[in-house]
Amino acid sequence: MTDASPVAATVVAPEPIPVVRADYLPVLLVPALALIALPLIGSTTTWVTLTIAALAMGMMIFVIASGLTLVFGLMDVLNFGHGAFIAVGAYLAMTTLLPLAGWMQADSLALNLAALGLAVLVAMAGTGALGWAFERVIIMPVYGQHLKQILITTGGLIVAEQLIHVFWGGDQKPMSLPTALRGAIVIGDVAIEKFRLLALATGLLVFLSMLLVLNRTKLGLLIRAGVENGEMVEALGYRIRRLFVAVFVAGSALAGLGGTMWALYRETLTAGIGGEVIVLVFIVIIIGGLGSVGGCFLGSILVAQMANYTGYLAPKVALASNILLMVIILMWRPQGLYPVAKR
Amino acid sequence: MAEALLTLEGVHTHIGQYHILQGVDFAVPRGALTVLLGRNGAGKTTTLRTIMGLWKPSAGRISFDGREIGGWTTPDISRAGIAYVPETMGVFADLTVRENMILAAQTGPPDAARLDWLFGFFPALKRFWTHPAGVLSGGQKQMLSIARAIIEPRRLILVDEPTKGIAPAIIDNMIRAFQELKRDETTILLVEQNFRFAEALGDFAVVMDDGRIVHSDGMAALARDSATQTRLLGLSLEAHA
Numbered sequence: 246m247t248d249a250s251p252v253a254a255t256v257v258a259p260e261p262i263p264v265v266r267a268d269y270l271p272v273l274l275v276p277a278l279a280l281i282a283l284p285l286i287g288s289t290t291t292w293v294t295l296t297i298a299a300l301a302m303g304m305m306i307f308v309i310a311s312g313l314t315l316v317f318g319l320m321d322v323l324n325f326g327h328g329a330f331i332a333v334g335a336y337l338a339m340t341t342l343l344p345l346a347g348w349m350q351a352d353s354l355a356l357n358l359a360a361l362g363l364a365v366l367v368a369m370a371g372t373g374a375l376g377w378a379f380e381r382v383i384i385m386p387v388y389g390q391h392l393k394q395i396l397i398t399t400g401g402l403i404v405a406e407q408l409i410h411v412f413w414g415g416d417q418k419p420m421s422l423p424t425a426l427r428g429a430i431v432i433g434d435v436a437i438e439k440f441r442l443l444a445l446a447t448g449l450l451v452f453l454s455m456l457l458v459l460n461r462t463k464l465g466l467l468i469r470a471g472v473e474n475g476e477m478v479e480a481l482g483y484r485i486r487r488l489f490v491a492v493f494v495a496g497s498a499l500a501g502l503g504g505t506m507w508a509l510y511r512e513t514l515t516a517g518i519g520g521e522v523i524v525l526v527f528i529v530i531i532i533g534g535l536g537s538v539g540g541c542f543l544g545s546i547l548v549a550q551m552a553n554y555t556g557y558l559a560p561k562v563a564l565a566s567n568i569l570l571m572v573i574i575l576m577w578r579p580q581g582l583y584p585v586a587k588r
Numbered sequence: 589m590a591e592a593l594l595t596l597e598g599v600h601t602h603i604g605q606y607h608i609l610q611g612v613d614f615a616v617p618r619g620a621l622t623v624l625l626g627r628n629g630a631g632k633t634t635t636l637r638t639i640m641g642l643w644k645p646s647a648g649r650i651s652f653d654g655r656e657i658g659g660w661t662t663p664d665i666s667r668a669g670i671a672y673v674p675e676t677m678g679v680f681a682d683l684t685v686r687e688n689m690i691l692a693a694q695t696g697p698p699d700a701a702r703l704d705w706l707f708g709f710f711p712a713l714k715r716f717w718t719h720p721a722g723v724l725s726g727g728q729k730q731m732l733s734i735a736r737a738i739i740e741p742r743r744l745i746l747v748d749e750p751t752k753g754i755a756p757a758i759i760d761n762m763i764r765a766f767q768e769l770k771r772d773e774t775t776i777l778l779v780e781q782n783f784r785f786a787e788a789l790g791d792f793a794v795v796m797d798d799g800r801i802v803h804s805d806g807m808a809a810l811a812r813d814s815a816t817q818t819r820l821l822g823l824s825l826e827a828h829a
Contacts, residue, residue, distance in 0.1 A: 466687050470680045477678035480640060481736075482666035482694050586681040586722055 271582035275546055282554040290434040295553045301441035303549035304448020305510060309503030310526040310533075310541050311455060312496015318472035318536020318585055320489045322384055323391055326398035327500055327526065328519025329379070329405030330372040334501025335508035335518055336413050337371040338364035339420050349423040357423030361509075368505045369498040376497025380490055402519065409516040418514040444506055451499065452542050459538060468492060472536040472585050525552070528567050532574045534581025543582055547574075590617040593744055593775045594639065599648035599658075601638045608634045610799035611648070616744070616792075619773035621766065623786040623807060625821060626796035632779040633675055635796070636746045639777075640672045641665045652744070667694065669743030673750060675779075677733040681722030685713055685732055688721050692736035699740070706735045709765040727758040734765065744775045751782040763788050787811045795820045 279296055286292045313327050341364040342349060348360035383401045387393040422440055429436040459465035467488055471478045475485045507522055508514045529548050533540030548567050555566040574582065592615035601609040609631050616622045624632050637643045639650060641662040650658040657665055666672070680688055689698050707714040710731035716724060721732055730750055737745050751759050759782070766789050769776060780786045786793070790807030803810070803820050810816060 463690065466683065466691055470683060470687075470691055473680050473682055474678055476642060476662075477674070477680070478691075479662040480642070480666055480672045480674070480678070481692055482663050483691075484661070484663045 268583070271540075271543055271578075274582075275543070275550065278547060278550050278554075282550070282558075285558055286554065291557070293435045294437070295557055296550070297435075297437050297445075298441060299549040299553040300546060301438075301444040301448075301549075302510070302553065303546035304445050304452075305503055305506045306522065306525055306529055306549060307448050307542050307545035308451050308506065309500050309522060310529045310545060311451070311538055312492070312499045313526060314530040314533065314536055314538065314541045315468065315472065315492050316489070316496050317530065319468065319475065319485070319492055320388065321391075322388070322489075323394045324384065324398050325395055325523075326379060326383065326401035326405065327496075328523040329402045330376060330497045330500035331504035331507065331519035331522060332409055332516055333375055333405060334368040334372040334504035335420070335514050336409055336418075336516075337501065338368040338505035339418055339508065339514055340413075341367040342420075349421065352424055354425040357425045360423060365502055365505055368501040372501030372504070373494045373498035376494045376500075377490065379497070380493045384493070406516040406519075413516075415516065420508045420512055420514045422509055422512065440509060444510065447502075447506065451502075452538075455538055464488075464491075524564070525567065528571050532571050532581055534578075534584040536585040537581065537583040540581050540583035590619055592616060593618040593653055594777065595649070595651045596635070596639070597649040597651075599635075599638060599650060600646045601634055601643050602646045603634070603643060608799055609638060609645070612796070612799070612801055614794045614801050614804055616775060616777050618775055619770075620791040621770055621776040621778060621789050622792040622794060623790035624777060624779045624794050624796065625781075625786065627822060630796040631799040632796055633748055634799075636672065636674075636748050636777070636779060639665075639746060640670065671737035671742040671745045673733050673737045673745070673747040675748040675752065677729045679721040679724070679729045679732050679736075681720065683721060684718055685716050685721055685724070686718060688732055688736055689713075689739055692739045695740060702739060706739070709761050709768075710735055727754045730754055730762075731758065734762065738765070738769060738774075741772070742774065744777065745769070746777050748779045749781060750778075751780065751785050759785060 279292075282295070283289070283292050286295065309327075309331055313324060316322055316324055342360060345360040345363065348356040351357065379401060383397055384394070387397055426440045426443060429438045430442070431437075457465075459469055467478060467483055471483075471485050471488055478488075479485050503522075504518065508518060511518075525548050529544040530541055531544075532547065533542070533544030547570060551566045551570050552563050556563045559566075578584070594616040596612050596614055599609055599612040600607070612631070612635055614622075624635065626632050634643065638645050639657075641657070641660055641664075645658050648658070649656060652665075652668060652670065655668075657668065660668075680691070683691070689703070693699075710728075712724070712728045713731055713735055716728065721729065724732065734747070734750060737747070750762055754762075763785065766776065766778075770789070770791075776789075778786070778789065787807060793803070793805060793807040793810040794801055795803035795810075797820065803816065
């Protein structure tokens with residue numbers, strides 16, 4: 246490198262700095278949907294309860310879906326086997342909680358949370374390890390082949406469900422909430438279930454942590470760059486495969502966390518728990534914009550709002566209403582609410 | 589001619605059923621700027637992508653500084669000191685200019701003195717430092733793409749058509765930047781269709797046609813030989829004067 250060039254510089258007239266406008270329009274869908282639901286529901290108390298329930302459910306869906314959307318964004322991998330991590334995570338948590346029944350039934354919030362924390366740790370470690378093996382054995386041979394990915398990952402889900410039957414039995418398992426998280430907090434006429442508040446806080450914590458990692462660390466920069474143009478990330482000297490495996494393992498661990506939360510929310514557990522929620526998860530990552538964590542967060546809340554409001558107003562069309570929501574959003578924004586720029 | 593830093597011997601590349609490179613042989617001398625010329629579809633971009641490991645050669649040898657790199661992965665090739673500026677520029681639109689530069693620096697945070705040196709050629713990058721790269725104009729994106737490739741000293745820089753669709757004033761600054769790199773004896777392999785740009789910078793010229801090298805000589809000699817230009821490239825420098 247030398248200092249000032251002896252070759253005359255051509256002065257290029259400075260171009261005006263463009264104003265970067267934040268796109269808040271999709272965010273407004275959340276209050277808009279809530280306001281549309283209010284007169285239909287009629288009772289303000291019920292509406293508040295349903296809205297808080299929707300936010301809590303949205304956070305659980307987000308925890309499950311966030312890893313899947315990054316996996317798709319980074320390597321174009323359609324993993325229909327994600328439901329296996331949800332189910333295995335929930336079963337591992339249930340198994341961990343069995344010998345901790347004393348802590349779960351104690352009147353101490355600290356002991357209750359310690360038991361749940363331990364169960365979540367085991368669930369996340371187990372599903373993270375399972376995710377690593379799943380990626381090596383099932384995903385790696387079918388990179389770039391979407392049809393084979395769909396077939397083999399669906400097959401992986403079926404095998405995982407059958408293995409759950411073998412190890413834990415095929416009957417429905419109870420998954421009780423700890424003593425301190427049972428019941429509701431009553432504010433005025435509104436009753437808010439305590440576990441929903443915990444789910445809300447956990448989901449927000451995961452979202453904020455992901456934002457921190459994605460925006461403030463080099464690993465996060467690499468993930469964001471990889472979602473946009475993996476080939477260029479490799480040309481800059483980084484191994485996108487290793488990055489993908491790390492994201493896949495983290496996404497599987499988050500699905501394990503989400504599965505645990507979902508089972509506690511339902512208070513029962515079957516091998517098909519992953520399949521129950523995976524349809525909503527795919528709707529979320531499609532309407533959010535494939536590979537977009539912000540879009541996934543927003544999509545989770547919207548899907549949960551639709552599920553809760555229509556579940557109350559017209560239970561038979563709850564799932565159909567979410568498919569309708571997806572169709573409307575894709576007609577408005579075909580790439581999803583917050584599409585990721587792809588090369 | 590100086591000792592070769594990069595050598596291709598009988599390199600073949602298939603993309604799906606298409607046989608694109610059909611035995612490419614040429615050398616890139618150390619410390620010089622070699623221009624790779626040819627008509628559209630001749631195989632120039634495929635040659636750069638094959639060197640970079642983005643497409644695997646189906647036969648032949650690619651040697652970089654005496655080491656065979658034909659079977660290496662793209663990150664290994666990059667870490668060996670080869671930078672790549674693709675035709676599509678490859679900027680990360682959702683990342684800021686600063687974040688794009690941070691990712692390009694392999695050994696740590698970007699060096700402040702090196703950044704100042706780059707801002708001397710490409711002042712727009714300083715102005716848009718905290719802006720998403722997606723808001724930059726085409727010329728500014730090209731500046732960022734080149735700046736990213738030279739944020740740290742590299743041993744070989746592969747540049748694919750940097751002047752395509754770029755304003756003349758920005759091209760002049762690009763010429764300055766490449767001249768500076770040449771003075772530092774950085775080796776450059778440049779794919780270019782803009783003959784004025786190629787002539788201003790090139791030490792050596794290699795011409796491709798139908799996936800093979802059909803001419804290899806000094807750039808000055810080719811620039812003087814309008815008959816060869818017309819025969820190989822379907823143009824002459826006079827037409828571009």
